Amino acid sequence: MKQVKDTRSRILDTAEELFSEHGLDRVSIRDITRKARVNLAAINYHFGTKEDLVGAVFERRVIPVNQARMAALDGVEKAAGKKSPKLEEILGAFIRPTITYSLDPSQNNKTFSRLFGRCLTEPSPELEALLKKQFEPLVERMDAALMKTLPHLSRSEIFWRMKFTFGALHHWLLTKDKFLPTWLEAIEVEAQTQKLISFAAAGFRVA
Amino acid sequence: MKQVKDTRSRILDTAEELFSEHGLDRVSIRDITRKARVNLAAINYHFGTKEDLVGAVFERRVIPVNQARMAALDGVEKAAGKKSPKLEEILGAFIRPTITYSLDPSQNNKTFSRLFGRCLTEPSPELEALLKKQFEPLVERMDAALMKTLPHLSRSEIFWRMKFTFGALHHWLLTKDKFLPTWLEAIEVEAQTQKLISFAAAGFRVA
């Protein structure tokens, strides 16, 4: 086995970094292998095609984040017992894991938030299928939790409001350190997160 | 002059269509010229580089949309007279023009919404500068109007809520006919727009 894992994960790390910085299409396989100091053929050997590599990069992050979301949702529902969980807590279970994972420096995740936001706009059909597979069960659980807490809303209504929340979250992840005016007072990420959660919660509470 | 305009605008139309469908980087100038039935060199002759073409495609749409937003804001403020305009009307002035322009079939705009949503995630520095230039004055006017209507909110607070609104809008534009579950009841675009506006308005009204 030698240091297979070394090569494989060095490719994954470098690819993630470059993809999130420049976009999937502006990064060539040669850019990745050069920066990872790995042979050109290593990518095709370990992952198959470039598209397979893209999938692997996404899966490595999306799966844990969505698992963390599920776990957070579990925790929120268990804590609420028989009562319905608070709206802010449900939304927090959806929003917070992306922050946690995108800022944890121990896992080379500094750049993950941008990658994550990006994955929604890159139009590869295979990537779209992957996303759908990764998000469908989560969205279903979210819907169920929200319907319990907001029983007066129809499932369709919840769907649209989730879409808006999703958009706000991902646009924020993608641009949270871009387009900032000079006069803006800098605030912590946690404070930004709370702003987003209460913004979305208010949107969900509309009659 | 002959049919210069014909060639030029046929390139613009085709480029817009292909860019919005496949993304900026997945479309080559050969794809464009082939589909537009125009000589390969025509793009470089009329626009310079491919990046210049991208800029031209965006500008042709972004400028009118933002002008329409400005005009709508003017109308809302004039109608309110000395009083502050209603929050929903301000947000509508920002949101509605993107709908109007992305659905008007008389201007080949069927695909514009996707292009528009896409332009925020493609990381070209020149495009970013173009966007900043096109949006800064608009955002300033929006901020001013919102501060007048919501005087208890700080400018920074309004900035973040605008970012969330922006994200919800653009994610919606980008995916409004994607990832739709089978059980979802179909509704008109106007109804979706109203949902978005009241969602965002509620977020702005949080104390």
Added chain:
DNA sequence: CTTTGGTTCATACAACCGTTTCAAACGAGC
């Protein structure tokens, strides 16, 4: 020691990229 199965390497491949070139075609003004 030799074989084996997995991994790395340099190199080659065909296809495509954005851009340039320059001759041909063109309509307007004299």
Added chain:
DNA sequence: GCTCGTTTGAAACGGTTGTATGAACCAAAG
């Protein structure tokens, strides 16, 4: 009719792309 500036055309440029090939390498198994 004949220039003249503008627009189109076919072809080529050098460079890069993703992928494939087959030899070299290496740890572990027999």
